[in-house]
Amino acid sequence: MRAKIFVKLKASVLDPQGKTIHQAVQTLGYRGIEDIRQGKYFEIALSDSLTRDEAWAMLDRLAREVLSNPVIEEYRVELEETS
Amino acid sequence: MKFGVVVFPGSNCDHDAYHVISKVIGQPVDFIWHQATSLEGYDAVILPGGFSYGDYLRAGAIARFSPIMRAVTSFAATGGLVLGICNGFQILCESGLLPGALLPNRTMKFVCQFVHVRVEATDTPFTHLYERGQILSLPIAHGEGNYYCDAETLERLRRENRILLRYCDEQGRVTEEANPNGSLDNIAGICNRQRNVFGLMPHPERAAEEALGGADGRILFHSMAMALAELAQD
Amino acid sequence: MLEQPVITPQLIEAQGLTEDEYRRIVERLGREPNLVELGIIGVMWSEHCSYKSSKVHLRRLPTEGECVVQGPGENAGVVDIGDGWYVVFKIESHNHPSFIEPYQGAATGVGGILRDVFTMGARPVAAMNSLRFGPLTEPVNRAIMAGVVKGIGDYGNSFGVPTVGGEIMFGECYARNPLVNAFALGLVREGRVFYAQAGGVGNPVLYVGAKTGRDGIHGATMASAEFDEQAMEKRPQVQVGDPFMEKLLLEACLEALRTGAVVGMQDMGAAGLTCSTCEMGARAGTGIEIDLDRVPQREQGMNAYEIMLSESQERMLLVVKRGREREIIKIFEKWGLDAVVIGRVTETNRLVVRHGGKVVVDLPNRLLTEDAPIYHRPMTPALPEGDYHRLPFWREASGHEDYGEVLRRMLASPNLCSREWVYRQYDHMVRTNSLTLPGEDAAVIRVKETRRAVAMTLDGNGRYCHLDPRAGARLAVAEAARNVVCVGARPLAITNCLNFASPERPDVMWSFSEVIDGMAEACRAFGTPVTGGNVSFYNETEGRGVYPTPVIGMIGVIEESRHLMTHRFKDEGDLILLLGETSDDLGGSEYLERMHRAVVGPVPRLDLARERAVQEVCLTAIREGLIKSAHDCSDGGLAIALAECCFSGHRNRRHGVEIDVEFAPPEVPEALWPVIFLFSESPSRIIVSLEPVKADRLRELARAHGVPITELGRVGGERYRVNLNRQTIIDEPVTELEMIWRRPLDEWLSLNVIAE
Secondary structure (H helix, E strand, O other): OEEEEEEEEOOOOOOHHHHHHHHHHHHOOOOOOOOOOOEEEEEEEOOOOOOHHHHHHHHHHHHHHHHOOOOOEEEEEEEEOOO | OOEEEEEOOOEOOHHHHHHHHHHHOOOOEEEEEOOOOOOOOOOEEEEOOEOHHHHOOOOOOOHHHOHHHHHHHHHHHOOOEEEEEOHHHHHHHHOOOOOOEEEOOOOOOOEEEEEEEEEOOOOOOOOOOOOOOOEEEEEEEEOOOEEEOOHHHHHHHHHOOOEEEEEEOOOOOOOOOOOOOOOHHHEEEEEOOOOOEEEEOOOHHHHOEHHHOEOOOHHHHHHHHHHHHHHHHO | OOOOOOOOHHHHHHOOOOHHHHHHHHHHHOOOOOHHHHHHHHHHOOHHHHOOOOHHHHOOOOOOOOOEEEOEOEOOEEEEEEOOEEEEEEEEEOHHHHHHOHHHHHHHHHHHHHHHHHOOOOEEEEEEEEEEEOOOOOHHHHHHHHHHHHHHHHHHHHHOOOEEEEEEEEOHHHOOOOEEEEEEEEEEEOOOOOOOOOOOOOOEEEEEEOOEOOOOOOHHHHOOOOEOHHHHHHHHHOOOOOHHHHHHHHHHHHHHHHOOOEEEEEEOOOOHHHHHHHHHHHHHOOEEEEEHHHOOEOOOOOOHHHHHHOOOOOEEEEEEOOOOHHHHHHHHHHOOOEEEEEEEEEOOOEEEEEEOOEEEEEEEHHHHOOOOOOOOOOOOOOOOOOOHHHOHHHHOOOOOOOHHHHHHHHHOOOOOOOOHHHHOOOOOOOOOOEOOOOOOOOEEEEOOOOOOEEEEEEEOOHHHHHHOHHHHHHHHHHHHHHHHHHOOOEEEEEEEEEEOOOOOOHHHHHHHHHHHHHHHHHHHHHOOOEEEEEEEOOOEEOOEEOOOEEEEEEEEEEOOHHHOOOOOOOOOOOEEEEEOOOOOOOOOOHHHHHHHOOOOOOOOOOOHHHHHHHHHHHHHHHHOOOOOEEEEOOOOOHHHHHHHHHOOEOOEOOOOEEEEEOOOOOOOOHHHHHHHHHHOOOOOOEEEEEOHHHHHHHHHHHHHOOOOEEEEEEEOOOEEEEEEOOEEEEEEEHHHHHHHHHOHHHHHHOOOOOOO
16 A cells, blocks of 8 residues: 655745745746645555555554644645555 | 753754853763653753754654653653753754744745844743843854744743743844844744743854853853752752 | 676776776786676776876875874875874865756765765864856856755755855856865874774674665766766766765764774775775775675665665775674664675785675776776976966056946955855854854864864965966965964865866866976975875866866964954054065956956966965964954955955954055056055965054064065044055945945845756
């Protein structure tokens, strides 16, 4: 099984990296881009011995406790089946 | 009286903190390896600056899971003095001992320079030898020092007089230009409700000797030592 | 195991070898090498590892002196600074990787030089860097600069070494040929130095640190070839640095060395496992046998060729006393690092490598080290034509209407303006030893356990060396020594980084030879031997090469830290004096390039005896407590040096000056006297300030050493005023000049669209 975890700054928190990139691409002539927010992306390879439910619970905890900081960030977990 | 300086993998101001305690203010001090599980026998603990675990996930994010941090949490709960400098401040925030978080600097660049900070409260073991409103010259050196918390937390920090240092200009005015990293309300350092846990981005240990360009930071360590000495007498 | 391919001329060329060299290999070996062996020989015989074009010249450099503990040939030089402490220091180039990928190239350059220092048992306590970029008007040059500076900062800051100084210059010849030279300095107690030698037959060989991946394969040969359009496609060769891993490696290595169980240690830098195994064996007169199946690997299916030539960063090779390997492995485990016994020391003088149970390499060490080819490459003198005395402005004796305006333009020059944009991104204070902030003539760090301090500076002037390589090299050494003296230190020794274009061009080879002779002469004059360094050839892209750019890294010692001197003026009313003499020395100057777009000679004349005398007077004056400031007068001339003395610094307010001088240089048209006075780059000059009552003693000192001394004026007020021959030629507010000087790099670099 493989999983993806996306972490990004909460909408209320200023994202200087995203802002810098947004300004840059505007200068470069890309039109129609309203906003850019930068986040983090983790690719996780899971052992086959885990059940789907176990994996979900564990990944959610991992994302909440380690990979993101709830003061400033939010996260999303995706679990994909590999045959 | 005994100080401990915690060494995380990637700490790099551990020797500097050790030097200040042992040589500048002349107090007993040990290095404490991050795998240690007890702080018995210590009266004050310093979480030093550096890049614990490379700061790879977020500054301080992995260090908070080191075994020593459980000990630091209970040490703090029983009134022990905890000082987090720079990366140490980031670790304290990540571990929830202090509220808020430290974001990348507004400029997106690492910044190392002397700045001015104003002492906002002196009713703590860390700042009681300063005067309220005193302007200090201290160096900063960080890429993620942009203090952030939600509005409610900020309100509480203000109400409870827990903002101990604010970035200011040479005359002590708290202005936008004097804010080196974009910190909310020019916050350079805050303490917990019990006032025994203090985190700050500037490096007092780098300004503790005249030869290094100033000694304003030395008083902070003297304050801690004196507070501990008074405690011991009681 | 690799199938043995037929060795074709293409394969030979792909390893960076010539057909002649291949014939020599077959002859020495008595057989054809296999592909792995060919790769190993190719990399060890590359210019980068073998110094095959430079060796015959480098031998002319003085390398011995009272203070030298270890000269060239080891990972770094070692110098005795007294009171039981040694300094370990070296400079190295990372030019080619930094062009291909500025951020990682510069970062791994810093990582490599730090490892060179701590493999010798020294804790790195200071770093510096010398950088050259193309003009900032080009966005690509700004992007390279921003990436390089961020790479240096991120690596050094995280590792925890203060980046205390350095130099940056810009020039057309460095566009697409940036130079990134990284310097590191460490401290070690007397008698605790470790060497990269595989001593003791039967001792185990340990691999420690990061796992091996496919990164950087053939970086050493890449650094030995010119660039062409395809260079950018070589991108995957660039290594990625991990400063956190390096910090762990530092702590673990120093802890391991303290046990006494380590015999020798070498980092796996260029040419990785190959270079470290054969060099450690060769130095000790032993052999090393290793088994690649035991090497920790990050990627699957790596073959012997890839493992041997990988340039993955943050790895070390250790030779440990037999029976004590467990003890050492435990220390590395404590720091979370791999440590594996991969082989042992043999008595064979051969490098033997096994993979998959078979011997895949069996080569004599000699073939890889001493027997590498040495070339006496052809040389042709090629001094550029031209003399500024024949330029229109000189012939017509046309001075300037407004010298204030010229001063402003000079102060805003990227070569002269404030470097704050750069050093603000470097942690320059960690370890709490920095007695100076960046921007002084030399950086100074204290040795906490003693009253001593170490001064260090990097200096080079490509323009001078282009116009006259021999004189340029002498000037660079003289300036470095002067810089060290200005902070109150006695010059001790140098390390050098020699950046040149292709050695296969006779004019380049000639300039290299000239630089060596000039450097040797100056080093002898100052008693500062060369303890090591690095040669970087092939700094050219599409046939356009860099100026010959030797960079001198000089260190000095201050016996009493309290004798530290800084360059800024301190108090109103102090007298300003000039030690030395200003002459008609505009050749190769910043003024000529900035104001007349001319790079022509002749370069400033240097009298080494005079230079030493000026330095002696300055040092004595500092030690006697006579003077309050000292500043070297070089790039941009007296006008720029004076301005820098006026500007504000940490705990030092801004000052004005009132300069009042009679000046009539012989054989110079009167209209050009101000130009010479303000912007001539005559060497052997130091601006000092002092209390008026102490001036007589200083004059006496100067007289005793035969050094000319001129009273320039006084510190005071808020204006920068210069009266030459009773005429006011400059009268500007210092505040404005300072702003003009502070802003340029911030402004240029903020133009970057995407910096990193």
